[in-house]
Structure formats: C-alpha cells, structure tokens
Amino acid sequence: MKVVVVGAGPAGTRCAVQVARRVPGAEVTLLGAELALPYDRVALSRLLAGEVEVGDLITHPILALEAAGIRFRAGVAVAALDRAAQVVETTKGERIGYDRLVLATGSAAVRLPLPGAELPGVLAYRDLGDVRAMLRLAAEGGHAVVIGGGLLGLEAATGLAARGMKVTVVHAMGWPMDRQLDPEAGALLTARLGRRGIRFVMPAATVALEGERHVQGVRVDDGRVLPASLVVMSVGIRPHVALARAAGLQVARGVVVDDAMRSSDPAIYAVGECTEHKGRLIGLVKPALEQAEVAAAALAGDAACWQPVPDQAALKVSGTAVWSAGEISAETAEAIILRDEDAEEYRRLFLRDGRLVGAVLYGDTADAGYYMRLIAEQHVVESRAELVLGSSFEAAA
Numbered sequence: 001m002k003v004v005v006v007g008a009g010p011a012g013t014r015c016a017v018q019v020a021r022r023v024p025g026a027e028v029t030l031l032g033a034e035l036a037l038p039y040d041r042v043a044l045s046r047l048l049a050g051e052v053e054v055g056d057l058i059t060h061p062i063l064a065l066e067a068a069g070i071r072f073r074a075g076v077a078v079a080a081l082d083r084a085a086q087v088v089e090t091t092k093g094e095r096i097g098y099d100r101l102v103l104a105t106g107s108a109a110v111r112l113p114l115p116g117a118e119l120p121g122v123l124a125y126r127d128l129g130d131v132r133a134m135l136r137l138a139a140e141g142g143h144a145v146v147i148g149g150g151l152l153g154l155e156a157a158t159g160l161a162a163r164g165m166k167v168t169v170v171h172a173m174g175w176p177m178d179r180q181l182d183p184e185a186g187a188l189l190t191a192r193l194g195r196r197g198i199r200f201v202m203p204a205a206t207v208a209l210e211g212e213r214h215v216q217g218v219r220v221d222d223g224r225v226l227p228a229s230l231v232v233m234s235v236g237i238r239p240h241v242a243l244a245r246a247a248g249l250q251v252a253r254g255v256v257v258d259d260a261m262r263s264s265d266p267a268i269y270a271v272g273e274c275t276e277h278k279g280r281l282i283g284l285v286k287p288a289l290e291q292a293e294v295a296a297a298a299l300a301g302d303a304a305c306w307q308p309v310p311d312q313a314a315l316k317v318s319g320t321a322v323w324s325a326g327e328i329s330a331e332t333a334e335a336i337i338l339r340d341e342d343a344e345e346y347r348r349l350f351l352r353d354g355r356l357v358g359a360v361l362y363g364d365t366a367d368a369g370y371y372m373r374l375i376a377e378q379h380v381v382e383s384r385a386e387l388v389l390g391s392s393f394e395a396a397a
C-alpha cells in the first residue's frame with residue numbers, strides 16, 4: 001500500500017513512523033514543505049532564547065527515517081490533490097500516486113493585513129525559517145516589537161530580549177495572556193517580564209508598520225510610533241486547509257475528520273492542527289500526536305478512535321512558571337482564586353456544576369499534574385478550600 005503523508009511537522013512525522021511500523025509492506029513517503037529534517041516546533045522558543053542549538057531540535061535524523069522505511073523529502077510542497085487519480089502534485093509539477101493519503105499540513109500564523117505588513121523585517125513566529133530570520137536581525141541589536149501578548153508572543157519577546165534586543169510587546173488587551181490570567185496575575189507577569197527589560201504597550205492596537213525598504217517602526221492607535229528593526233506578529237493561527245478545500249474535501253475551519261481521522265474521502269486522512277473534529281480545532285502538540293497514532297492504527301486496519309482530552313499549556317520562559325489547563329473562560333465557569341502577593345503566586349480554578357473544568361497556576365506550577373488529573377476525571381469538588389490548596393494539602397489531610 002502506498003501511503004503519502006503531506007506535511008512533516010510533529011503530526012505528519014509521527015503518523016509516517018507509525019504507519020511504516022504497523023502496516024506490513026507499506027511504502028511510506030513523507031513530504032515536507034520546509035527545507036529541514038523533522039524537528040520539535042515546540043522547542044523553537046528555546047532555540048530563540050539561546051538555550052539549545054538547531055541540531056538539538058531535530059527529532060528524526062535522515063538515517064532514522066530511512067531505517068524506519070520512510071522516504072522523506074524536504075522542501076517539497078504539495079500544490080494540488082487529484083482525488084480521482086489518487087495523485088498529489090507538487091509545486092514543481094511532480095505527480096506522486098497514493099493508495100492512502102494523510103494530510104498533516106498544520107497551521108499558519110495569522111498575519112494582520114496592516115499597511116506595511118509585507119516589509120522585510122516583519123515576521124511570523126511559526127517555523128525554523130522564522131527563528132533563523134529573527135536571529136539574523138537580533139544579531140544587529142536594536143528594537144523589536146512583538147504584536148500579541150499571548151503565550152507565543154511572550155516567548156518570542158523573552159527570547160529576543162535574551163538575544164540583547166530592546167523589546168516592546170503591543171497587546172490589544174489590558175494585560176498579557178488575558179485568556180489565561182486575570183488582571184492581577186497579568187500585572188504580576190507584566191512586572192516580572194518588565195524586570196527582564198520587556199516593555200508593554202497595552203491596551204493598544206497596531207495600525208501600521210512603517211519603513212521603506214525595511215521595517216523601522218510600529219504605529220499604534222494612540223499615534224505613537226515605536227521604533228523597530230524587527231516586528232514579530234503573534235496573533236493566532238489558522239489551519240492550512242487550502243489544499244483540502246480545493247480538492248473538494250469537507251472543510252469547515254479545519255479539514256473535517258471522524259473519530260478515526262478519516263476525511264470526507266475514505267482514502268484521505270487528516271491529522272494535527274489542520275483538522276476539525278466535532279466542530280473543534282486543536283492548537284497543541286499532544287493531541288496532534290495522538291491523532292497521528294489513531295490515523296496510523298486505522299490505516300493498519302485496527303479499530304481506532306480519537307478522544308480529546310483537556311488541553312494544557314505552559315509558558316516556556318525560564319524563571320517564570322505559568323501553566324493552564326482545561327476550560328479557562330471566566331464567562332462560562334465559576335472561579336476560585338488564591339493569591340500570595342509576596343511570593344508572587346497565584347492560582348485560579350474554574351468550576352462548572354460543582355466540577356473542576358480548568359486551572360491556571362502562576363509562580364508555582366508544582367500542582368499542575370494534580371489539577372490536570374482532577375480536570376480529566378471531572379472531579380466533583382467537595383471542599384473548595386482543600387481544592388485550591390492543592391496536592392500538598394490533600395497529602396497532609
């Protein structure tokens with residue numbers, strides 16, 4: 001059976017490896033648009049911050065891929081699917097036949113359609129190419145502006161500050177990570193990052209990027225122009241679905257898949273961030289890898305069913321512990337908050353119908369595993385006080 005996997009990110013690579021392992025006689029081809037061996041995208045922030053080297057990110061060296069029986073081709077982007085002929089066509093016009101196709105095209109970083117957005121020096125934060133470009137510009141020093149104070153924006157900001165740039169974060173809300181933190185915890189984080197030299201301009205909207213042959217500044221809605229020789233847009237992601245849509249597959253926000261990761265064409269599967277399952281997108285690596293395993297099992301003829309588990313995410317900034325999991329919207333759930341201002345610790349737990357559905361930990365994240373377990377178990381809360389004190393209280397009780 002010829003299996004072609006389009007996209008060599010974490011989901012596509014995991015699926016290719018598992019198909020090669022589980023499907024006897026499978027001829028697996030893995031096509032990746034990026035000119036790189038499969039690498040750990042999650043670790044890009046550590047690369048930017050200078051904590052690891054590029055080589056440390058490679059998850060699948062070429063010899064390992066060959067040994068696994070995978071034909072890997074870097075720098076090969078698929079431009080079209082011919083579903084009737086079961087062929088993919090690359091941007092260079094090459095046609096590659098398949099019996100089963102796996103789409104693992106991931107997401108693209110959203111680029112705000114602002115005046116000046118196409119100027120050199122305006123980057124997204126998504127792949128190794130982006131980080132290499134950031135490092136080239138950071139080597140010259142000067143000012144960087146990060147648009148977007150969410151998790152990734154803050155990782156970009158601290159990485160660039162660690163590289164010696166003067167960094168300003170422009171954020172639309174009144175405090176960073178507003179989806180995870182309330183204003184007080186946001187203020188703690190702002191102060192902590194401020195001590196690392198990161199300045200925040202918020203709430204503020206970017207109205208234009210200025211410069212002629214290269215970006216030189218960011219104009220915000222109060223009229224100020226912030227100097228910048230590097231601008232990083234970190235304002236969200238959008239699934240790569242153009243290929244699937246043009247081929248007539250069912251696509252909503254992502255490629256619509258069933259529990260076995262099959263698309264509306266039974267010969268085509270989809271895994272990772274390009275998918276939409278029961279109306280939901282994913283945005284983290286763990287579910288992407290789980291989906292890859294499920295698709296490989298289905299291709300091997302085994303019963304396979306993907307069951308989403310609550311998301312969890314941590315801010316990967318050394319010396320700053322922030323973790324969140326599950327549903328963390330104060331609009332839909334009741335919150336319990338514990339603050340220790342002197343210790344700069346904060347936790348916020350979200351309950352619905354007497355059950356723990358989400359948690360945010362700031363400053364001390366040692367209880368992350370404990371709360372994750374309770375969220376996954378849909379734990380019924382008997383004592384709010386015990387719950388908020390965490391695992392050490394439970395152990396002592």
Ligand SMILES: Cc1cc2nc3c(=O)[nH]c(=O)nc-3n(C[C@H](O)[C@H](O)[C@H](O)COP(=O)(O)OP(=O)(O)OC[C@H]3O[C@@H](n4cnc5c(N)ncnc54)[C@H](O)[C@@H]3O)c2cc1C
Binds near residue numbers: 032106125
């Ligand atoms: C800086 C950064 C930090 C992150 N940190 C975390 C974290 O701490 N925790 C976490 O859980 N998640 C994190 N994420 C998110 C995580 O990286 C993604 O969830 C994960 O990479 C999704 O994997 P994927 O394989 O579905 O998609 P992707 O990783 O996007 O891979 C898709 C690949 O397909 C390729 N492709 C697209 N179209 C085509 C085509 N037509 N032909 C061929 N190839 C194509 C793309 O070039 C890309 O290489 C982070 C992401 C970034 C950018």
